[in-house]
Amino acid sequence: MISKGGLFGLVLSGGKSSRMGRDKGLIAYHGMPQREYLYRVMDTLCDRTYLSIRVDQQEEIDPDYGTILDTNAFYGPYNGLLSAHKAHPNVAWLVVACDMPFVDKETLQELISQRDPSKMATCFANAPHALPEPLCAIWEPKALADSVLYLKAERKAGPRKFLMDADVTLVVPNRAEVLLNANSKLDYEEALLKLNR
Numbered sequence: 001m002i003s004k005g006g007l008f009g010l011v012l013s014g015g016k017s018s019r020m021g022r023d024k025g026l027i028a029y030h031g032m033p034q035r036e037y038l039y040r041v042m043d044t045l046c047d048r049t050y051l052s053i054r055v056d057q058q059e060e061i062d063p064d065y066g067t068i069l070d071t072n073a074f075y076g077p078y079n080g081l082l083s084a085h086k087a088h089p090n091v092a093w094l095v096v097a098c099d100m101p102f103v104d105k106e107t108l109q110e111l112i113s114q115r116d117p118s119k120m121a122t123c124f125a126n127a128p129h130a131l132p133e134p135l136c137a138i139w140e141p142k143a144l145a146d147s148v149l150y151l152k153a154e155r156k157a158g159p160r161k162f163l164m165d166a167d168v169t170l171v172v173p174n175r176a177e178v179l180l181n182a183n184s185k186l187d188y189e190e191a192l193l194k195l196n197r
Helices: 032-042 055-060 077-087 105-113 141-153 159-164 185-195
Strands: 007-012 048-053 067-069 092-097 120-126 132-139 170-171
Touching: 007 032, 007 077, 032 048, 032 077, 032 092, 032 105, 048 055, 055 067, 067 077, 067 170, 077 092, 077 141, 092 105, 105 120, 105 132, 132 141, 132 159
Parallel strands: 007 048, 007 092, 048 067, 120 170
Antiparallel strands: 092 132, 120 132
């Protein structure tokens, strides 16, 4: 059993899903909405787990699921990350975007087992380019606090750019497909084909 101490889970599911044309968090790759699937997986590994959502999504969420509302104080995925950090500033966050259909419990255990709390983050990276994947990562509290200052200087910079310049642990996943994002209808169809092989 992997230690769960000081680690909260966050499923990023508050995006508009404009390229997909429907809410990516509601797509059922594993027999239930993806945001619920990821929540349940993460809830077995983390002290507490939350769905990061927009205000207009509140009514459709079962009250059994913990939620954190996006504050809309930040741009893009940082909105969910830093809304969570504001709610619980002293914990590390295991973060997964709801558009990653190949992430499973084994994947997240692999990431958690490599966690180095002395670094800013522990994140998956593709082998050829070794670019950090900020939306399948463990963000330590200092990284998120520093991100607020970083965004004041670089207004529309994203979390990947921040991690590229930070002291992080990079983990090359055993299965490269876990880092695939399904952002469009074509991505969705390709993901279904791979999952049903």
